[in-house]
Structure formats: structure tokens, C-alpha cells
Amino acid sequence: MDFNLAEGIAVLERTPHAFRALLDGLSPAWTDATEGPETWSPYVIVGHLIHAERTDWIPRAQIILAQGPQRRFTPYDRFAQFHESQGKTLAQLLDEFARLRSEGLTTLAGWRLTESQLDLQGEHPEFGAVSLRQLLATWVAHDLDHLVQISRVLAKLYSDEVGPWRAYLQGRWGRLGQQPWWRLSWTPRTD
């Protein structure tokens, strides 16, 4: 599917509400759970999304649009949330994410971007030249990837609790070299 600004924005408008609908009010048994050492909990992930709103998407778009002599992005800190989220409840983080997203989308709408502006480029610290179109598509995909991740973290907490249904569900989760579960789910059989 080709990137389309209006359709990309439609997702970006919705994801903060999806995160809130899923997570707000759940007990820490769910929201502080991880997939093991050095993996992230839903709480940590929401902090990561906030930091990206503040320092990544709109600031990088501004660098690209300015087309100044210095178009290299500031490297993104993947661990900022471990100190920035301190002392905040998940409910506060979910509100903050929704507020920052709304502000970012207002800024984006105000630019009234043209197709040729979407082709303008900045310099990624590792990849080199990237276009504004690619940056905005990544903003969308990044949200969705973290929704995949959070849903998976929660689902895996019941890996054992489901008992024999694990045979149907496990392909969807942890094992490396697993059969893709959407094939499993297509297999005509009872469950």
C-alpha cells in the first residue's frame, strides 16, 4: 500500500486511544509485565512512545522541511523513558501520549504538506538520506509495532493458564522458528 498522508494520519489519531482503551486501569500485574530480562513492559513502552513524540517525529520532520545546511537528525535515545517516566502513573503517561500526539498532528496539519515536500530528505545518523514520506510512514508503523508488542506481552502471561489450548496459541507467540500463526489459524479444524 502506498503511503497516503490522510490515511497515515487516520492511524496516528487512533492509536493513542487504542493504547488507553487497552491499558488504562489494568493492574500492574499486566502493565508491568515483560517478556523476560531486558524486554519492555507496557508501562515502559508508553514512555518510549512519549519520548518519540517529543524528540523524534515532528522534530525530524522540521529538520527535513527547513532544508538547512544541517539536516542530520539527533540520535534517538531508546532508553530515555527509564528516567523520564519515573514517578508517573501509567494513566498519566497515557494522557501525556494522547496530548502530545494531538499537538503533533495539529502541527502536521498546519504544514499542509505537498507531495513534493514529502520527497524532501534529511540525514538519518545511521541510514543516511531518508525522505519525509518515509519518516511519516515509520511514525505509523512504529505505533502499530508497539501495539503488537504490548498485546503480545499481555497474551504471553497466560501461556500456561490456557492449558491444552496452548497448542493453538503457542504458534502465535514465543517459539523461534515457529510456524506463522495466521497459517495455523487458517487450518480448518475445531477449536
Add this chain to the structure above:
Amino acid sequence: MDFNLAEGIAVLERTPHAFRALLDGLSPAWTDATEGPETWSPYVIVGHLIHAERTDWIPRAQIILAQGPQRRFTPYDRFAQFHESQGKTLAQLLDEFARLRSEGLTTLAGWRLTESQLDLQGEHPEFGAVSLRQLLATWVAHDLDHLVQISRVLAKLYSDEVGPWRAYLQGRWGRLGQQPWWRLSWTPRTD
């Protein structure tokens, strides 16, 4: 994490709202997309969730609680949604799912289940003996698995649009034998 009825219900109350927050109003370019032949779109998946509300979770729990001579579950039809959803908009399906879920949780709450009732068993057509506790845990995990799936279907639509960021994102998606992306995401580097 051990199954806990109140914490399981907390997820079941939230997931229909998360599906709606994510999907309601998105264009068919998103909601009718699949991961390839014989895989399911978000629209199809919501129909599948509805059919499970009607025929799987509560009806099977009723069979277990009755402890009658016939405790064998009716096999679940994984393809019912292909005819049952016909003529309905996604908005209608999302509303129907939320309504059925709410009714199901009202029924569940009315049972005031005890720990010993959670250990009662029914007969799965393939697995044999399964407990009410396992059935209810599977209800939760099944919702979350399909939220994983829908988010992944949407994210993959921008696999190419993200350009060089694909190097960071692709581990999270399609490839078989892929490195688990939560390890990728931990690698300290700029993005």
C-alpha cells in the same frame, strides 16, 4: 502469572474498546487488508470474535457449569464470519462485538464463580478434558492474540513505505526464522 478472574475480566472489558478505538472509521485500505492469500483482514477478524462470543466462551462455560452427562463442546466454526458478516459495516461489527461482550461479562459476573467451580471440566472435541479456568484464560488470550494479529496486518502495509527504517522494523514482522524483535529493540543504537 496465575489466572485471576477479576484480572482476566479487566482485559475482556477493555479489548472491544481497543479494537474500536483502533479500527472504527479507518478506510477499507486498512481494514480489508490481509497478510496474503488465505489470511484474515481486520474486518474478518472482528467477525470471528463476534462468532466466538455467540457460540464459544459463554456457551462452553455453561456446559461446564451444568456438569450434565453431555459435557462435550460443539466444535467451533472458524469460518462462520465469512457469511455472518455479510452486508454489515465494520462499525456495526465493532458495536455488535462490544454489546455481546458486555452481555457475556454480565452473565459471567452473575455466576459469582468460586475457585472450585473454576476447576470444573468439560470435554473439548480435540483436547479432551479442559477446565473452566483454562477456558476463561483462553478467552482473554484469544482477544489479545487477535489484537496482535490486527496490529501486525496494519503495520505490514507500510513494510516498503518506511524505506531504510525497514532494517529496524522488519525483524518485528514477516520473516521466518527472524530474530525476535524485542531483542532488536533493546540493542542500544540510534533510530
